[in-house]
Amino acid sequence: MTSVYIGCGAGFAGDRFDAAVPVVATLSNLHGERFLIYEVLAERTLAIAQKLRRENPDQGYSPFLDTYLPLVLADCHRHGIRIVTNMGAANPLGAARRVHVLARELGIRGLKVAAVTGDDLLATLSDAQIRALPIIEGIALGERTIVSANAYLGAQCIAEALATGAQVVLVGRTTDAALSLGPLIHVHGWGAGDLERLAQGTACGHLLECGAQLTGAYFAEPGFKDVPDLARVGFPIAEVAADGDLVVTKAAGTGGRVSRGTVIEQLLYEVHDPHNYLTPDVVLDIGEVTVEEIGTDRVRVSGARGKPPPLTLKATVCVDAGWLGEAEISYAGPNALARAELAASIVRSRCRAIGISDPVRVEVLGTQAIFDSDTQARRARLSPARDGEYRVRAAVRTATRKRAQQVADEVLSLYCSGPAAGAGVRQHVTTQVATVSVLVERTRVHPTVTLLEAP
Amino acid sequence: MSDVQVPLHAVAHARAGDKGNRSNISVIPYLPEGFAPLVEELTEERVLAVFAHKGATRVKRYLLPKLPAMNFVIDDALEGGVNASLCLDGHGKALSYLLLGDVTVRVPEECIPADSPYRKALGL
Numbered sequence: 254m255t256s257v258y259i260g261c262g263a264g265f266a267g268d269r270f271d272a273a274v275p276v277v278a279t280l281s282n283l284h285g286e287r288f289l290i291y292e293v294l295a296e297r298t299l300a301i302a303q304k305l306r307r308e309n310p311d312q313g314y315s316p317f318l319d320t321y322l323p324l325v326l327a328d329c330h331r332h333g334i335r336i337v338t339n340m341g342a343a344n345p346l347g348a349a350r351r352v353h354v355l356a357r358e359l360g361i362r363g364l365k366v367a368a369v370t371g372d373d374l375l376a377t378l379s380d381a382q383i384r385a386l387p388i389i390e391g392i393a394l395g396e397r398t399i400v401s402a403n404a405y406l407g408a409q410c411i412a413e414a415l416a417t418g419a420q421v422v423l424v425g426r427t428t429d430a431a432l433s434l435g436p437l438i439h440v441h442g443w444g445a446g447d448l449e450r451l452a453q454g455t456a457c458g459h460l461l462e463c464g465a466q467l468t469g470a471y472f473a474e475p476g477f478k479d480v481p482d483l484a485r486v487g488f489p490i491a492e493v494a495a496d497g498d499l500v501v502t503k504a505a506g507t508g509g510r511v512s513r514g515t516v517i518e519q520l521l522y523e524v525h526d527p528h529n530y531l532t533p534d535v536v537l538d539i540g541e542v543t544v545e546e547i548g549t550d551r552v553r554v555s556g557a558r559g560k561p562p563p564l565t566l567k568a569t570v571c572v573d574a575g576w577l578g579e580a581e582i583s584y585a586g587p588n589a590l591a592r593a594e595l596a597a598s599i600v601r602s603r604c605r606a607i608g609i610s611d612p613v614r615v616e617v618l619g620t621q622a623i624f625d626s627d628t629q630a631r632r633a634r635l636s637p638a639r640d641g642e643y644r645v646r647a648a649v650r651t652a653t654r655k656r657a658q659q660v661a662d663e664v665l666s667l668y669c670s671g672p673a674a675g676a677g678v679r680q681h682v683t684t685q686v687a688t689v690s691v692l693v694e695r696t697r698v699h700p701t702v703t704l705l706e707a708p
Numbered sequence: 709m710s711d712v713q714v715p716l717h718a719v720a721h722a723r724a725g726d727k728g729n730r731s732n733i734s735v736i737p738y739l740p741e742g743f744a745p746l747v748e749e750l751t752e753e754r755v756l757a758v759f760a761h762k763g764a765t766r767v768k769r770y771l772l773p774k775l776p777a778m779n780f781v782i783d784d785a786l787e788g789g790v791n792a793s794l795c796l797d798g799h800g801k802a803l804s805y806l807l808l809g810d811v812t813v814r815v816p817e818e819c820i821p822a823d824s825p826y827r828k829a830l831g832l
Contacts, residue, residue: 262767272734297790300715362815390727390728390793391728391791391792471720471723472723474721475823476825477717477722477825514721514736514738517724517734517736517775517777518721518722518723518734518736521723521732521734521736521772521777521779522723522725522732522734523725523727523732524725524732524779525727525730525732525779525780525781526768526770527770527772527779528770539772540772540774541774542772542774542775543774543775544775556774574791612794613794614794614795618796622794622796623796623797623802624802624803624806625761625795626761626762626763626787626795627787627794627795630761631761646796648794648795648796649794650792687792688728688791690728
């Protein structure tokens with residue numbers, strides 16, 4: 254019986270650039286069908302990619318493609334490890350062409366690369382049709398400019414891409430779990446009715462999609478949840494049998510830990526109703542799942558159940574959402590808290606005086622402000638130390654860059670016009686994209702696989 | 709064995725995630741015997757109270773006795789979420805530790821792991 258091994262090389266755009274190297278080294282010593290996935294596409298990432306593609310039709314794929322793939326492409330090709338990734342972003346075909354360029358530079362011959370398209374609703378629906386789709390989460394679209402609109406494709410199109418013999422598969426928006434489930438459907442031949450196996454495969458994809466969050470990262474807490482050698486944390490590898498048996502482990506010779514605790518935390522990560530985790534392939538029910546340590550850094554996950562998937566697909570629409578202006582300044586040493594709080598009150602007064610009508614949040618970092626509200630409702634219950642190190646932060650969301658900068662500049666001016674010894678101002682003024690989740694009928698979404706042979 | 713009054717942090721670990729303006733926080737007892745007392749102590753009402761100042765409107769608790777763990781889904785806990793929040797933590801990634809620190813639970817002392825720093829602090 255063929256086992257499938259799936260390693261994860263990145264859990265978000267910006268994940269550790271060389272994390273996949275030990276994963277590939279481990280996979281190359283295993284026998285069976287082996288895959289390496291990279292998940293780099295947050296909801297907003299696609300909006301940025303879509304803007305880049307509009308400026309240059311060759312661009313719009315993930316800029317991390319050039320960061321991640323050259324480190325592993327030759328070894329993956331040599332050992333028959335196939336890569337599945339959503340680095341296609343807004344331009345999977347452009348990404349596929351770029352992979353061929355990288356392969357040529359690395360001296361790799363005969364690489365087959367497939368691109369999956371069809372998630373981009375801007376290519377198939379009119380602006381009015383997109384605005385008419387029912388909203389399930391987020392703000393009303395109103396008059397806001399639509400930057401991107403992408404349906405979440407399922408695993409089937411990835412399985413089809415692998416069936417072409419492609420060694421690298423580039424997708425845009427799919428569910429994150431599909432990056433793992435696609436290879437499993439391809440190798441094990443699971444059908445749409447194999448609900449329990451699809452559920453186990455979806456659980457596998459869900460566990461892998463955030464990289465080291467399964468292997469001790471976003472987990473470690475000294476004295477309570479100690480994780481060895483977190484600086485060299487190994488990224489996860491899953492072993493999945495044809496009957497859905499699922500064991501998760503990590504790259505050999507690395508730091509980190511795979512335990513019941515790390516697995517259960519990730520199993521529930523960003524899950525709402527654990528009995529109804531909706532995907533285009535299966536509705537996953539983890540209510541009866543058991544998690545068992547079967548060896549060092551080896552955990553078996555069993556008992557996922559499946560129900561037929563919904564008739565509609567979720568899609569994310571990204572719209573322009575004005576500007577975020579932020580700035581910070583520090584106060585340290587004796588009586589730092591009072592100086593910081595005076596600075597905060599000055600910024601509030603100044604924002605009123607210059608006519609900023611949008612809500613401005615002004616807070617003192619070091620007083621558990623990250624737990625607090627815009628009005629610092631929680632701060633009143635705390636008694637922070639008088640001396641120490643505190644940092645004042647102001648933030649505003651507003652329609653124009655000018656007003657966002659004005660608020661940031663009220664913090665900057667504290668250098669010479671605020672309390673004693675204000676230091677270390679940083680400003681950050683950025684454009685913002687808001688996301689809206691909508692539903693679209695499956696019949697309006699047509700995934701297409703394109704195989705690009707080496708030129 | 710007697711009961712002790714401790715922060716949730718002594719008995720369980722937790723992880724927060726977001727979708728829109730909704731936060732989910734898993735709460736996982738360090739020891740299986742911690743699950744039943746937490747089911748009694750960690751009610752939807754108590755969790756809602758922890759996030760009330762953020763504007764939370766509703767909490768739904770899901771129990772997963774086979775793990776064992778529980779999952780809290782907290783509506784409107786993220787001040788609009790990454791789309792709208794002015795908080796440094798628009799995703800609410802740190803909120804698991806707000807729950808672990810702000811809730812005090814009464815549990816049998818065997819629910820606290822043998823190597824927990826809380827045992828020393830409590831003189832156990």
